[in-house]
Amino acid sequence: MFSHDERPYDWVGAWSEKRAGLSPDAVGLVDATTGQRYTYAELDRRANRTARLLRSEGVGRGDRVAVLSRNRPELVDLFFATGKTGGILAPLSHRLAAGELVEMLNDVEPSLLVVEEPFADLAADVLDREGREFDCPVRSLPADDSDADTSASASQATARCSPWTDALPDDDSPVEAADVSMDDPHLFLHTGGSTGVPKETVVTHGSILWNSFNTITAWGLRPEDVTPMVFPMFHTGGWNVLTVPLFHLGATVVLAREFEPREVLHLVESEGATVLVAVPAVLRMMANHDDWADTDLSTLRFAKSGGGPCRESVMEAWWSRDVDLSQGYGLTECGPNNFTMPDGWPTEKADSVGVPAMHVDARIADEDGGELPPGEIGELELASPHAADRYWRNEQETETTFGDGWVSTGDLARKDDDGYVYIEGRKKNMYVSGGENVYPAAVEDRIADHPKVEEVVVVPVSNDQWGQVGKAVVQGDESLTLEELTDFLDGKLARFKRPRHLAFVAEMPMSGPSKIDRQAVKAEFGEE
Template sequence: MSAAEWVGAWSEKRAALSPERVGLVDAATGTEYTYADLDRRANRCARLLADHGVTADPDDESAETAGRVAVVSRNRPEYVDLFFATGKTGGVLAPLSHRLAPRELAELFATVDPHLVVVEEAFAGLVDDAADEDTWSADAPVLSLPVGAAEGGKEDGSASGATTWEPYEAALPDDGSTFDGPAVDADDPHLFLHTGGSTGTPKETVVSHEALVWNSLNTITAWGLRDDDVTPMVFPMFHTGGWNVLTLPIFHMGGTVVVDREFDPGQILGVVDERSATVLVAVPAVLRMMTDHDRWTETDLSSLRFVKSGGGPCRESVMEAWWDRGVDLSQGYGLTECGPNNFAMPDDWPREKAHTVGVANVHVDARVVDDDGQSLPADEIGELQLRSPHAADGYWSSPEESAETFGEWVSTGDLARVDDEGYVSIEGRKKNMFVSGGENVYPAEVEDAIVDHPAVADAVVVPVPDDQWGQVGKAVVELRDGGGELPLDGLREFLDGRLARFKHPRHLAFVDELPTSGPDKIDREAVAAEFGE
């Protein structure tokens, strides 16, 4: 056993317990990796990282000195190697989104200040453009990950126009024996996960070894994960969903995670059918697209023990489509700064609670507070605050922002209410609430009512100026195929009796498709920029 504990010992201990069990499947190549394979790969990778200084400093216990590796890639096995390997070396893994613009990516590179960079060749041009920005010195060595022909690359594994860097595989040492790494403390950082960046440059959230383990334990105990669970990982690994929602809890239990460079709804249905997937977590848009896919009716969903929706409110029509197929679908809630798996549905929960995210997990405390930080009684709306050992430590190099969000409680910035049975309902972002004629309007509530209309696929409500009421709502609507026309008067007539009239949108706009950001979440900021104030 190496000296490293916490995440550093994870792959080694799992390999000792279940060496021949398949832990990871690369759907792009069809390759299966046992837990023994994953630990050997992690040991080779750890030696590579140590050679590049991506390790804890044995002479300095400060987290500031931990070496960092930045990664720009889609989901692939090397990401898992780097996760376990940084755990062994005491280094930090900083996944960066390949969906960012070059300047945004350069700013994150400058914040992370990596000792090593690993780039999938498909994004070589993006990283080159980021290196041309004046915010990042780009002096760290870079290793490349190939793109196979089946993944849009050339037969030799390169991508068109890719920069020539040393291949990651060629740089790996051959020695896959146990890596004798430094001792790692529970509160040492292991992941830098950047936020969505709705305002300005995304912030890097510092997630410790302890927080990763506690989130995994919270998920296992509250959701009832098993060692025979199989899941397709549809969240990107630059996002907390890619690691903390299911990947790490499944690894903790010894189950199987299926990854691919990209997953479309038809592929996910294929994995569920062909691999007898038992659990699935995805954003509402993906769950809706799965129900609309040609494979939906022919896919055997009977292996799914449960499905959870996260990343935004799931419309009741989508939930009913899954329920009609006998699948237990419920909503979850989380954020990069805490968890993200904070709530669960109790056993035999009633369908009338489907609009909620359930009750707090075993090692999570939740409360709703007013603007003065005072707890509110049941059914009153205020800001949701969370407390748990799986909370992150703060934002990297951002003391003021950290002080605003982190403390004894994590301030989520989300509005919520708790009913008298402890079920929590998310009412939208605090910053999205607007005041119309002196009344508070919560867009999420209005959107839920609008999407009940049979012609509506999805909707976002943003405030716009009004001479009489100060602000009123404008509904930006994506219609269903064949949904026909939806005049404003018709929509307001539909909402009568469902919403107070001051909540009714006074303006209406249509889009072919609502814009998305991150892991297919609706980009409210983009909608507001185009259609709002």
């Protein structure tokens, strides 16, 4: 693991203060839900008020603030305020079950829990759980959009919390900052939890800063950039993909409680968005929306896809609108931004995630940790000063993932002779058919080209002759037959890769921000 610097500096954590001093009148944040626009000077004053609130609640250096909320300005206030006070912001997914949240909160041991009103019932369930061990004050954020839950039960649950606005002091003058070093934690960001309760990843001030450097230099971000932030802020994408790098430059981030394709298209046009990063499903839904053809996308310098493979048809839809769309790659444990496309990259490299960014090393490793030559598939390992520090209170998993200075991603990949990296899928999803390794992601890419397929997941099932074969689980037109699909794949996939079974779902289960829950699909349709 990389060592940053244990010496406290005044600038560490002083994000809003420093930016307000440099560009006080620049708009740093737009709340698309309420229409409010905040300059960096206003954001720093809000952060000072929030820092005073945290200290009045007894939240000091190293203490955790847990949040259950959709994207809203108060989360930005808490990020800036914990930077000033040395606290740690721990946003939690409101999509998790109460039982999972209890375990996570017991682990985090927050000194303060902040709950947005629509999740008051969920919070009440958490607080009433028999296994709850944590004990802290709870503050409620009022809903400020018409779609929020205003039921009697939600109001009753909210009444168990103290209102955020009642505790927020009027004094917005500068606060005394804590002594904070680059090695101190600033964010706890949890993993997806596909193999159990999500792990909390400890992200230091240094990790956040280096990820920002890598993103700015790799993607050519500018102070005049504007982006709609479509990742949830309980996800590393909500902070480290574009939000913090753009704050670093004095650029503009647009938030909303809920994002749907039409609104993102509208905001690209109305706000003159210059950069956009989203998961493939969101990019596909935007391209398939009725407003797609009439939306002015001319201000977009580039778009990035992350969080899974982007289908060729989606990329071509964006290219047809003269938007430079390419794929990115990242993970909570090593920052979401690790690769970039070189200037003038050829479209035949579009299936890749590019080459390592300025301050990232990447290698393809075999089972013994040795580096593989170009063309061979192995586990992708990354090394960068933007890597996370560890998993919180989980030494065994920390050693497995971070133990030798390389972050083990769990993803299979290969490099070509030009250094471009291609993701072949999760290591745990690979199966063996007739002695041949099959990587579902590569199979899914070809199946997704069929016009009757909207989305697809391939899972292994037992077979007496070949050991395992693939089953294609498809969301799309159920008139598709296995024979029709097999004919379509002739010449596109080797015979051993073609699925021997076909099943349909009305809608794919999701485990995160528009991210397919592969484990749920495998549990229902696959076999070990």
